[in-house]
Amino acid sequence: DVKVTQSSRYLVKRTGEKVFLECVQDMDHENMFWYRQDPGLGLRLIYFSYDVKMKEKGDIPEGYSVSREKKERFSLILESASTNQTSMYLCASSSWTVNTGELFFGEGSRLTVL
Amino acid sequence: GNSVTQMEGPVTLSEEAFLTINCTYTATGYPSLFWYVQYPGEGLQLLLKATKADDKGSNKGFEATYRKETTSFHLEKGSVQVSDSAVYFCALSASANRDDKIIFGKGTRLHILP
Numbered sequence: 465d466v467k468v469t470q471s472s473r474y475l476v477k478r479t480g481e482k483v484f485l486e487c488v489q490d491m492d493h494e495n496m497f498w499y500r501q502d503p504g505l506g507l508r509l510i511y512f513s514y515d516v517k518m519k520e521k522g523d524i525p526e527g528y529s530v531s532r533e534k535k536e537r538f539s540l541i542l543e544s545a546s547t548n549q550t551s552m553y554l555c556a557s558s559s560w561t562v563n564t565g566e567l568f569f570g571e572g573s574r575l576t577v578l
Numbered sequence: 579g580n581s582v583t584q585m586e587g588p589v590t591l592s593e594e595a596f597l598t599i600n601c602t603y604t605a606t607g608y609p610s611l612f613w614y615v616q617y618p619g620e621g622l623q624l625l626l627k628a629t630k631a632d633d634k635g636s637n638k639g640f641e642a643t644y645r646k647e648t649t650s651f652h653l654e655k656g657s658v659q660v661s662d663s664a665v666y667f668c669a670l671s672a673s674a675n676r677d678d679k680i681i682f683g684k685g686t687r688l689h690i691l692p
Binding site for chain 1: 610612614619620621622623624627629667671679680682683684685
């Protein structure tokens with residue numbers, strides 16, 4: 465069964481802390497994405513990557529960075545967490561070589577920043 | 579730019595009722611269109627898709643027809659069940675480029691009452 469796994473389902477952090485959200489996929493997909501999901505705003509793209517060590521800014525990259533050192537792993541980093549980064553974070557992957565347009569999502573990581 | 583607009587929720591129906599969730603889009607060229615579903619506590623998963631005008635996507639009793647003349651991709655189901663309670667997202671992919679981003683609507687929450 466194909467899978468996108470996010471390391472933590474629930475996290476509580478304090479303002480100013482550095483936060484790492486990890487995502488691993490087992491489908492050998494080239495593309496990986498980080499979204500945040502907020503009520504009334506839907507999904508907003510933070511960053512994406514279409515290859516190892518490659519990254520592209522999405523619609524709301526401010527306050528975030530990413531790392532993709534291996535094909536299967538895509539990390540989202542909050543350098544100094546703030547309360548307005550309290551949200552649900554969703555990781556997704558897709559295949560460029562088999563481009564059906566389908567995204568495969570993890571179950572999400574709900575982050576609360578106090 | 580490209581965009582997706584879907585009806586705001588929540589939508590509340592009784593079991594066995596007919597469902598329509600409206601979705602319209604703005605895009606240049608010939609996008610692919612998708613419906614994703616998010617069940618409680620889970621990530622998004624692809625429900626159905628259509629890649630060209632007049633195509634009908636279908637899955638689990640849901641259907642949507644790609645209407646280029648009205649730029650619409652409305653989701654329908656003839657008889658909903660309690661298990662259909664979820665958030666539904668309309669989305670488009672404007673091209674097959676490797677760095678193309680899928681654009682999501684804001685989501686429509688559906689409640690089905692027994």
